[in-house]
Amino acid sequence: MLLAREEAIVAAVNRLLAEKGFDAMTVDAVAAEVGIAKASLYKHFRSKEELAAAAMIRVLDRALAQIDLLGADAGADPVAQLRAMTRWTMQLQLAGEMPSLPAQNSALRTALTSNKVYLDRLMLVSERLGEWIRAGQLSGRLDPGVPPEVVLYTMFARACDPVLNILKASANFSDEQIVEILLSTCFDGLHGRSQANAVRAIRAS
Template sequence: MGIFGKLSFKDQTFRLREDAILDATTRVLASKGFDLMTMDDVASEVGISKPILYKHFKSKDDLVGAAMIRLIEGALDFLERLPQEETAMGRLRALLAWALRVRLEGGLPFLPSTSPHVRDMLTRNLRYVTRVLKLNGILKGLVGEAKKTGELDGELPDDVILFSYYSRTCDPAVEYLRLYGKMDDQQIVAYMLDVCFRGIAVRP
């Protein structure tokens, strides 16, 4: 029995509407950005009134925080569902591929990298910070394992590798490849993974 089987019809409706609100928030953020997005935009996108929207989220900051928390939880859930036998490098590659696919589908607004206000707001959100620290800890462990197996450069500091890895999720090359590269999404993801993990220099 899934989680909805344990909820009343009213609670199920509330939960489904909340998911729809967060989906709409992500789409609006991807198209307009945080500063230009309004609660009216989100309510209109979902097809609900603004008073109903405020029953779920009391402010734009609250709404965006919830959308970003759901994104991090999606990444954590994806990692947990990978096969136990998957290597550290395999997990790093798989998660980046997942993040790029989510982004290409419009579900990964790279807000913290573009908005100081959003960065400040999220650092005050304990639920978000807790999940980010958990994800970062997992990834740092994977980087360490991949270094031990010689799959990642052991001379590079962990933070250099991690922040380079994170930057790939908001690399503008993705949009340029989609607009001008005449590639489908699967090819874009494959090439971005190749550039991230193998570089652009000629291989010996």
């Protein structure tokens, strides 16, 4: 019962973080969404920052589950797997389920960098993706000139890419189109997929 209640709290936090962001999310709003008193929240979590950390841990766990799913196929192409994870991330954002935290809030940063569980999950995700990145660079399908951690951070950054929300707000593209366009700009660059395809075709011949 306690765990179910806490899951309901974290789910509400997750949704509100996605909709409003950390600064604009109020603890009152969380309490209202869960349907309990604000003071009751503080019996489960000691601060607003801890609420946010719990939401981040939850989403990292979902990411790990997705990684496991993709990793089950032993013969899969690592770059295709990285692309699939980036797609998953964007779809989560489009669905309004990706919590967004400010990069500059120092109280929040302190809370996160001293949260063992959060750091542990973050490292797990990084290591799993790191293996695919290394394999992709060895095969030459990822630019070996880009440091592996830059590839990792670039993928993480897709989770909060403002371009996605701008395109959604413009209402000129379907969600599927947005995802495909941004996957293209991320992996193939603005210079274009035509060039990457051309190289692939030439190498294949």
